[in-house]
Amino acid sequence: xxxxxxLMIMAVDMSAVSPVRLLTIFVLGIYIGxxxxxxxxxxxxxxxxxxxxxxxxxxxxxxxxxxxxxxxVTMKILGGIAVAFAMINVVGGFLVxxxxxxxxxxxx
Amino acid sequence: xISAELIDLAYLVASVLFIMALxxxxxxxxxVRGNLYGAIGMLIATVATMLAAxxxxxxxxxxxxxxxxxxxWYAVKTKMTAMPQLVALLNGYGGGSSLLVAGVxxxxxxxxxxxELIATAASGLIGAVTFSGSFVAYAKLExxxxxxxxxxxxxxxxxxxxxxxxxxxxxxxxxxPHWIALYWLIVVLSLVLGFFLVIGIGGADxxxxxxxxxxxxxxAAAATGFVLSxxxxxxxxxxxxxxGIILTQIMCVAMNRSLSNVLFGASGGGSAAFSKQEVDAVxxxxxxxxxxxxxxxxxxxSRVVIIPGYGMAVSQAQHAVSDLTEALMERQITVEFGIHxxxxxxxxxxxxxxxxxxxxxxxxxxxxxxxxxxxxxxVAIVLGANDVVNPVARQASNSPIAGMPIINVDKARTVIxxxxxxxxGFAQIPNPLFAAENSLMxxxxxxxxxxxxxxxxxxx
Numbered sequence: 001x002x003x004x005x006x007l008m009i010m011a012v013d014m015s016a017v018s019p020v021r022l023l024t025i026f027v028l029g030i031y032i033g034x035x036x037x038x039x040x041x042x043x044x045x046x047x048x049x050x051x052x053x054x055x056x057x058x059x060x061x062x063x064x065x066x067x068x069x070x071x072x073v074t075m076k077i078l079g080g081i082a083v084a085f086a087m088i089n090v091v092g093g094f095l096v097x098x099x100x101x102x103x104x105x106x107x108x
Numbered sequence: 109x110i111s112a113e114l115i116d117l118a119y120l121v122a123s124v125l126f127i128m129a130l131x132x133x134x135x136x137x138x139x140v141r142g143n144l145y146g147a148i149g150m151l152i153a154t155v156a157t158m159l160a161a162x163x164x165x166x167x168x169x170x171x172x173x174x175x176x177x178x179x180x181w182y183a184v185k186t187k188m189t190a191m192p193q194l195v196a197l198l199n200g201y202g203g204g205s206s207l208l209v210a211g212v213x214x215x216x217x218x219x220x221x222x223x224e225l226i227a228t229a230a231s232g233l234i235g236a237v238t239f240s241g242s243f244v245a246y247a248k249l250e251x252x253x254x255x256x257x258x259x260x261x262x263x264x265x266x267x268x269x270x271x272x273x274x275x276x277x278x279x280x281x282x283x284x285p286h287w288i289a290l291y292w293l294i295v296v297l298s299l300v301l302g303f304f305l306v307i308g309i310g311g312a313d314x315x316x317x318x319x320x321x322x323x324x325x326x327x328a329a330a331a332t333g334f335v336l337s338x339x340x341x342x343x344x345x346x347x348x349x350x351x352g353i354i355l356t357q358i359m360c361v362a363m364n365r366s367l368s369n370v371l372f373g374a375s376g377g378g379s380a381a382f383s384k385q386e387v388d389a390v391x392x393x394x395x396x397x398x399x400x401x402x403x404x405x406x407x408x409x410s411r412v413v414i415i416p417g418y419g420m421a422v423s424q425a426q427h428a429v430s431d432l433t434e435a436l437m438e439r440q441i442t443v444e445f446g447i448h449x450x451x452x453x454x455x456x457x458x459x460x461x462x463x464x465x466x467x468x469x470x471x472x473x474x475x476x477x478x479x480x481x482x483x484x485x486x487v488a489i490v491l492g493a494n495d496v497v498n499p500v501a502r503q504a505s506n507s508p509i510a511g512m513p514i515i516n517v518d519k520a521r522t523v524i525x526x527x528x529x530x531x532x533g534f535a536q537i538p539n540p541l542f543a544a545e546n547s548l549m550x551x552x553x554x555x556x557x558x559x560x561x562x563x564x565x566x567x568x
Contacts, residue, residue, distance in 0.1 A: 019223040022334055022337060022342060025343060026330055026333075026334075026343075026345075027346075028346075029330075029343040029344075029350075030349065030350045032127060033346055033347040033348075033349070033350025033351055034354060036127060037347075037350060037351045037354050039134045040133045042358075042455070042456055042474055043447075043456060043459040043472055044136065045358075045454075046455060046456035046457060046460045047133060048130075048455075049318070049454065049456075050191070050194070051129060051133065051143055052322060052326065053199060054146060054147070055344050055347060055348055056202045056325045056328075056329045057202060057205075058122075058150065058344040058345070059206050059209055059341065060153075060205070061154060061157040061341065062205075063205055063208070064154070064158060064163070066208070066212035067167040067168045067171055068163030068167070068168050069161065075212045075215055075216060076164070078208050078212050079168075079171070079208070080171040081204075081208055082171070082204075082212070083167070083170075083172055083175060084170075084174040084175035084178070085202070085208070086205040087171060087172050087176050087178075088178045088182065089179070089198050089201050090150055090175075091183070092178070092179035092182040092183045092198055093198055094143060095179065096182065096183040096194060098140065098143050099183060099184075100191070100463070101136070102140065103460070103463040104139065104463045105136070105137075105140065
């Protein structure tokens with residue numbers, strides 16, 4: 001599969017991204033996070049925690065790659081467990097946040 | 109399969125949606141929509157990843173089915189009072205996922221660049237501490253017997269040694285990337301470290317611990333992002349990390365304690381144990397009251413403030429409180445709630461419970477706001493709170509809670525304290541508020557007491 005090989009080369013290239021560039025993204029991310037989250041009222045701090053849990057479930061995409069690539073079965077199983085863990089975060093996090101936020105809505 | 113540019117574009121869209129999700133939480137009105145943005149962002153990132161490479165879907169699908177089922181079960185079955193436990197568990201799973209991904213990545217890539225090795229070790233360390241720490245926090249919040257406060261002699265030295273060993277193993281991994289066992293050694297050591305870090309921390313300090321673990325779960329995700337050179341992981345991890353740090357900071361300020369004091373200091377005020385005589389002296393002038401008497405006082409009041417604490421969660425009193433609030437408001441009595449930042453077991457715990465019971469969030473006032481009007485309060489009802497209303501915090505400088513900001517209920521004309529007994533709160537110190545001239549104790553279970561007051565009020 002030539003396209004796949006192409007992609008692998010790109011992926012290798014991407015891993016050669018200077019660590020400083022990744023650090024730049026990280027620091028800017030923290031900065032945005034602080035700016036946005038400092039404005040969240042204490043009333044919504046519990047949904048903030050469960051919602052941010054759901055967002056940290058983004059490790060799901062790393063887990064998908066772990067579980068789906070390579071041909072060592074042990075690694076795939078570990079990847080599968082990682083997918084399950086991350087999925088609990090994503091599904092459980094967004095759902096329970098939705099449930100909680102529904103209670104903060106104005107009652108008709 | 110789609111091009112790498114397109115995938116990166118999808119990740120960019122997902123990152124923006126995550127930021128919008130958090131921004132939505134700045135007001136209850138936009139929060140539900142924000143949460144949906146977050147979920148859509150996650151869907152976009154996931155689909156893009158699945159199209160990114162030629163994947164074997166067997167274990168992906170198994171993992172997804174199991175995780176989705178468990179996630180739904182947790183989200184639907186968890187009671188609002190048990191929300192701290194759920195958040196603790198979710199933190200743990202996030203950390204666990206990060207450490208597994210970093211481990212698999214290390215094993216699959218023969219030539220891991222040096223910088224990625226550092227990120228891998230960080231991911232293993234933070235992920236494992238989050239994983240075991242969160243499950244201990246869960247057990248403590250569930251009040252399981254195995255999770256009693258435990259501090260071995262020389263606990264700090266043991267923790268320090270574990271950290272040193274972790275760092276040594278990380279250096280070893282950096283020098284010998286092929287010794288993958290070193291990575292799992294880091295993980296095992298960190299699991300033990302996470303266990304010890306949380307097992308010694310008492311219940312009322314849980315808001316700090318959960319906030320901190322929340323931050324760690326984000327940091328672990330970000331570290332995994334560095335391992336995979338993946339922007340969306342780094343951005344999301346940074347957002348969650350920042351969120352946890354801010355909450356931790358707010359909780360520490362609300363207890364007037366430093367983070368290291370919470371993590372390593374004596375839990376509660378065990379050092380300042382009071383003798384029975386001292387306690388009796390403080391409580392010499394305690395007066396008790398009855399639900400009927402409280403109802404009479406409420407009838408003639410024009411402004412009532414309710415200060416809930418963990419006791420309200422334990423007795424599941426929020427619905428009874430809601431009924432009482434409604435009955436008082438029907439009588440044109442102003443009702444407000446004074447919420448201390450560390451009331452309960454996690455940030456915002458009380459707010460969620462009161463929202464569950466349909467109490468409008470406009471009635472919920474933050475500590476500073478309610479304190480500025482406490483003198484105009486006719487009746488203050490303290491429901492299952494203790495240390496956060498202890499006036500000792502304002503005076504005695506040698507007290508474990510000295511300098512902690514409190515809700516000044518003692519400034520109200522009359523204070524009703526609903527409590528099972530005069531037993532001390534988490535800080536293990538007597539509360540002179542109970543014996544103050546304008547204070548009356550109403551002994552009993554929180555929910556039961558509120559229901560009886562309501563019945564008396566309605567002449568039942």
